[in-house]
Amino acid sequence: MLATGEGGLEVAQKVSVTYACDYDQKEIPQGDHRVRRFSFEGRDYEIDLCTKHSEKFDEAISRYAQRARRSSGRPARGAKRRTAAHRQHSASVRAWAKKAGIVVSDRGRIPADVVARYEATHH
Numbered sequence: 001m002l003a004t005g006e007g008g009l010e011v012a013q014k015v016s017v018t019y020a021c022d023y024d025q026k027e028i029p030q031g032d033h034r035v036r037r038f039s040f041e042g043r044d045y046e047i048d049l050c051t052k053h054s055e056k057f058d059e060a061i062s063r064y065a066q067r068a069r070r071s072s073g074r075p076a077r078g079a080k081r082r083t084a085a086h087r088q089h090s091a092s093v094r095a096w097a098k099k100a101g102i103v104v105s106d107r108g109r110i111p112a113d114v115v116a117r118y119e120a121t122h123h
Helices: 050-065 085-097 112-122
Strands: 002-004 011-014 033-038 043-050
Touching: 011 112, 043 050, 085 112
Parallel strands: none
Antiparallel strands: 002 011, 033 043
């Protein structure tokens, strides 16, 4: 990195980054820095650790991970039941779109821009 020194001359500047172990707050020697990412109670975390504490973290987590199920990363949700009114609205949008020459599928989600155009012409 270059910086301007006395007399407007460019001088080299060396920047050094040091990390502290989040477990004991001690400086981590260069090359000994490990970042561990994990989730707990639906929140994602990351922690900077030295090799020693990273290994202890891995050992502790692996005991639980060996007995755990893998998840998709999202909490499971029950399927929403569509109301009769919602189904009727979708049918009306599809019929209007087809009459207007807009290609829509017979099933599944209707593109938001198609619904917006339908709403604009019907309200």
